[in-house]
Amino acid sequence: DVKVTQSSRYLVKRTGEKVFLECVQDMDHENMFWYRQDPGLGLRLIYFSYDVKMKEKGDIPEGYSVSREKKERFSLILESASTNQTSMYLCASSQGVQPQHFGDGTRLSIL
Amino acid sequence: KNEVEQSPQNLTAQEGEFITINCSYSVGISALHWLQQHPGGGIVSLFMLSSGKKKHGRLIATINIQEKHSSLHITASHPRDSAVYICATSNFGNEKLTFGTGTRLTIIP
Numbered sequence: 349d350v351k352v353t354q355s356s357r358y359l360v361k362r363t364g365e366k367v368f369l370e371c372v373q374d375m376d377h378e379n380m381f382w383y384r385q386d387p388g389l390g391l392r393l394i395y396f397s398y399d400v401k402m403k404e405k406g407d408i409p410e411g412y413s414v415s416r417e418k419k420e421r422f423s424l425i426l427e428s429a430s431t432n433q434t435s436m437y438l439c440a441s442s443q444g445v446q447p448q449h450f451g452d453g454t455r456l457s458i459l
Numbered sequence: 460k461n462e463v464e465q466s467p468q469n470l471t472a473q474e475g476e477f478i479t480i481n482c483s484y485s486v487g488i489s490a491l492h493w494l495q496q497h498p499g500g501g502i503v504s505l506f507m508l509s510s511g512k513k514k515h516g517r518l519i520a521t522i523n524i525q526e527k528h529s530s531l532h533i534t535a536s537h538p539r540d541s542a543v544y545i546c547a548t549s550n551f552g553n554e555k556l557t558f559g560t561g562t563r564l565t566i567i568p
Contacts, residue, residue, distance in 0.1 A: 350514045379554045388560060391556075440502075445490070446507075447504035450503070452501040454501075
């Protein structure tokens with residue numbers, strides 16, 4: 349079964365810090381995604397990667413960057429964390445147009 | 460851009476009741492997805508369908524392409540069905556999904 353692992357379930361950081369969220373998948377999937385989920389807004393795509401070193405902006409990329417140096421790992425970076433980036437962050441992976449497999453999420457609080 | 464709307468936003472029912480959650484979308488799609496999110500965050504894919512009906516256990520998903528509408532039904536609901544159910548759409552050649560805002564279902568014993 350596909351396993352998507354996010355490095356932390358809960359994370360607390362301070363305003364202005366550089367924050368790294370890590371995601372690893374074990375099924376050699378081409379596609380990887382980072383979403384944030386906020387009450388009343390649903391899941392919104394931050395960034396998408398369809399291959400190593402390839403990335404594409406999603407709907408809300410401002411304040412974020414990503415890195416995909418290896419196929420199995422997709423990192424989300426908050427360059428200078430702000431309180432409005434407090435949210436649930438979800439990573440997902442997929443092969444082609446098949447259903448996405450999600451990690452358990454990271455609940456990030458920026459103080 | 461596709462708009463995906465779900466109804467109701469919240470639904471509370473007694474154990475054993477038949478549950479229906481609705482999803483409508485604004486433009487043509489290649490597939491519609493139903494996802495389930497339990498408290499704690501993890502999301503699992505329940506169905507991916509492009510026409511007709513699919514069934515898995517007590518869950519049934521239907522889609523009407525002409526009306527741009529899909530329904531998720533749960534028969535003989537159980538407290539363990541309590542979760543957020545999310546509808547999402549995709550287009551051919553596009554791996555990205557467009558999500559609805561979810562329906563929070565609570566089943567009372």
